[in-house]
Amino acid sequence: MPSPKARSSAARSGSAPCAGGNGRYEFISLNRTPPPHLLQRQGSDPTAARLRASESPSRRRGSGSSTSSTGGQQLPEEDCMKLNPSIVGIALSSLLAIDLWLSKRLGVCACEDASWGSMRPLMKLVEISGHGIPWLAGAAYCLYKSDSAAGQEVMLNLLMALVLDLVLVGVMKAVVRRRRPAQNRMDMFATFSVDGYSFPSGHATRAAMCARFLLAHLVLAAPLRVLVLLWATFVGFSRVLLGRHHVTDVAFGFLMGYWQYNLVEMLWLSPAMLQSTIGQLQ
Numbered sequence: 001m002p003s004p005k006a007r008s009s010a011a012r013s014g015s016a017p018c019a020g021g022n023g024r025y026e027f028i029s030l031n032r033t034p035p036p037h038l039l040q041r042q043g044s045d046p047t048a049a050r051l052r053a054s055e056s057p058s059r060r061r062g063s064g065s066s067t068s069s070t071g072g073q074q075l076p077e078e079d080c081m082k083l084n085p086s087i088v089g090i091a092l093s094s095l096l097a098i099d100l101w102l103s104k105r106l107g108v109c110a111c112e113d114a115s116w117g118s119m120r121p122l123m124k125l126v127e128i129s130g131h132g133i134p135w136l137a138g139a140a141y142c143l144y145k146s147d148s149a150a151g152q153e154v155m156l157n158l159l160m161a162l163v164l165d166l167v168l169v170g171v172m173k174a175v176v177r178r179r180r181p182a183q184n185r186m187d188m189f190a191t192f193s194v195d196g197y198s199f200p201s202g203h204a205t206r207a208a209m210c211a212r213f214l215l216a217h218l219v220l221a222a223p224l225r226v227l228v229l230l231w232a233t234f235v236g237f238s239r240v241l242l243g244r245h246h247v248t249d250v251a252f253g254f255l256m257g258y259w260q261y262n263l264v265e266m267l268w269l270s271p272a273m274l275q276s277t278i279g280q281l282q
């Protein structure tokens, strides 16, 4: 690290520090073209490459060469871009920083020694209530036990919805590959390999989708409807309190689950459709 003295003299002389060979910092002038070995390194630097890619096409077209002129002075193109990070980039980094900070603060049941550690067993019960296995087993059992065509149709579609949710969340987790919070203890019951990843929360998608499904297809008294909504909300919150997820994983999970229910309605399997499909297969 440059000493404060070195940093202030660099600021006075208009030079900027950058990591040189052997882990030492070298100083390059912002007003002059840097030596060729530094230009070469910037070209292969992934951060500089990302900044280059995020620059607007019109600016890229306009620059034309590796240097741009400001008031007659030649500025290295890479330095110009480092001074102009995109607003979207800053907004996203700020959101992620707030998300990490808030998720860490809210993970109060992440282990027994945490501030609300005594609530962890209760949170784990809430976790099981939103797990895929009890929901799949419950829907399959109700389908088997149901003696009305309407009941069978609803349960069959609930099963289809649960499988669809597992697939969509699995694909999303495998694509995004966000790590779970550092405080998470991977002691969850029955997981797939993609459940090592954090985004989005599978419990939140399932809770939102199943809550919409139950409210739309079961005739429930008002207090029970409220209970369903409270359960779904609590399942989502418990993911952050247990330290399993970031706040944005759960927020996105709720949105995704809400949207998944629309998909289930679009793909709804009716007895007539099933009979014609079976008829075509025979």
Ligand SMILES: CC(C)=CCC/C(C)=C/CC/C(C)=C/COP(=O)(O)O
Binding pocket: 131, 132, 133, 136, 166, 188, 189, 190, 191, 192, 195, 198, 200, 201, 202, 203, 204, 239, 244
């Ligand atoms: C019948 C069968 C193969 C069921 C698999 C059900 C299963 C293992 C679901 C995974 C549920 C789970 C642990 C999701 C992770 O939830 P997050 O909220 O931590 O993303």
